[in-house]
Each structure stands twice: as C-alpha cells, then as structure tokens.
Amino acid sequence: MKKLAIFASGRGSNARALIDACRSGLIEARPVVLFSDHPDAPALAMARAAGVDCHAFAPREFADKAAYENAVVEMLRPYAPDYICLAGYMRIVGAPILAVYEGRIVNIHPALLPSFPGLHAQRQAIDAGVKVSGCTVHFVDAGMDSGPIIMQTVVPVFASDDETSLAERILTVEHPTYVEAMAALCRDELCIVKRKVVRRMASGEE
Ligand code: GRF
Numbered sequence: 001m002k003k004l005a006i007f008a009s010g011r012g013s014n015a016r017a018l019i020d021a022c023r024s025g026l027i028e029a030r031p032v033v034l035f036s037d038h039p040d041a042p043a044l045a046m047a048r049a050a051g052v053d054c055h056a057f058a059p060r061e062f063a064d065k066a067a068y069e070n071a072v073v074e075m076l077r078p079y080a081p082d083y084i085c086l087a088g089y090m091r092i093v094g095a096p097i098l099a100v101y102e103g104r105i106v107n108i109h110p111a112l113l114p115s116f117p118g119l120h121a122q123r124q125a126i127d128a129g130v131k132v133s134g135c136t137v138h139f140v141d142a143g144m145d146s147g148p149i150i151m152q153t154v155v156p157v158f159a160s161d162d163e164t165s166l167a168e169r170i171l172t173v174e175h176p177t178y179v180e181a182m183a184a185l186c187r188d189e190l191c192i193v194k195r196k197v198v199r200r201m202a203s204g205e206e
Contacts, residue, residue: 012043014087017175069096117145
C-alpha cells in the first residue's frame with residue numbers, strides 16, 4: 001500500500017477529497033501525514049478529525065527557505081511517503097525537497113497548463129477571454145507549475161463568469177481529477193517518457 005503526504009496551506013477541500021478516496025479504496029494508499037505551512041489552516045482541523053497525523057510550521061520560524069525545507073524533509077522522513085500531494089500548498093517547492101522527492105511530488109492547478117501558471121489562474125483565464133478552462137494535475141519540478149502533465153479536465157467559461165464563479169466550477173472537477181490521477185499513480189499505471197506522462201504498458205502488451 002502506497003503512502004501519501006499531503007501539503008495544504010488553506011481550506012483543504014482537495015486534501016479532503018484525497019483522504020476520503022484513500023478511505024473508500026478509490027486510491028490504494030494511506031494518507032500518512034498532512035503538513036501545512038500555516039499553523040491555523042482549516043485543512044489541519046479537517047485532517048486531524050479524519051485521524052491523519054498533522055504537522056505545521058511556518059517558513060518565518062526559520063533562517064531561510066532552505067532551513068525551512070530541510071525541516072520539512074526531516075519531518076517527513078519517518079513517514080517515508082511514496083508521494084507528496086500538493087493540495088493548495090501556496091509555495092514554490094525548492095531544492096531541499098526536490099532533492100529527495102522529485103518525480104514523486106504532484107500538484108493540482110486551477111487552469112489548463114501550460115496556460116495561466118502561478119497565482120490567480122482563474123482571473124488570468126477570464127482576463128484572456130478563453131472559452132474553456134479547467135484543472136491540471138502535474139508533477140512538480142523546479143519551475144512554476146511547469147512539470148509533466150498527468151491529467152486535465154475541461155470546464156466551460158461563460159461570459160457571465162467572474163473569478164469566483166469560475167473557481168467554483170473548476171473546483172468541482174479538481175476533486176475527481178486529483179483522485180483519478182493519484183489512483184492511477186498508486187497503481188503504478190503511469191510513467192514519464194521524455195517529459196510526457198504516459199500509461200505504462202502491461203507486461204506482455206506490444
Ligand atoms: C485549488 O483551486 C487548487 O487548484 C489550488 O488551490 C486551491 C486549493 O483549494 N492549487 P483547497 O484548499 O483544496 O480547497
């Protein structure tokens with residue numbers, strides 16, 4: 001059984017979707033720890049109530065980003081997670097965490113990458129006048145929302161939309177998309193070939 005660490009900075013609805021899917025067996029994994037960089041994040045209370053170990057510390061408690069990330073790596077060590085799922089973790093992952101977990105860190109972004117990376121993805125989509133948007137589950141590399149794309153789901157963008165209504169519509173597809181992506185990863189169905197995420201051939205397949 002795979003082990004998931006979940007990182008969340010805020011509300012935690014994606015974290016909750018992942019925890020629930022592990023519990024129901026949709027994802028064949030155990031959520032072993034939830035980490036937050038905001039000690040008062042609602043995601044922590046949700047995870048604690050669900051019986052998941054929680055840890056929280058803020059970067060400002062450390063001399064610099066490297067010291068903060070080294071502490072995160074140390075905190076994770078006894079849990080030995082197979083994957084780190086970023087679920088509304090509002091920081092760029094740096095070298096200390098990537099050195100240990102690159103290729104095993106997954107993020108969900110509320111736009112169809114490579115369009116609209118970074119903050120306020122839904123506002124960027126509205127300002128650009130696109131007619132569809134959606135969500136992207138992707139591997140995390142050193143760039144901003146730039147790692148290999150695992151799965152995407154599309155939603156319409158209506159002329160009447162504002163940032164809030166579009167964010168709500170995208171959120172409804174984020175949860176099942178993240179669950180489906182992590183379910184496939186935990187079944188070892190996917191691999192990265194030349195920066196593209198592809199289905200692994202079953203043994204004996206041509
Ligand atoms: C989601 O829209 C996610 O795509 C983005 O941050 C938001 C987090 O929401 N990265 P929640 O905390 O999972 O409810």
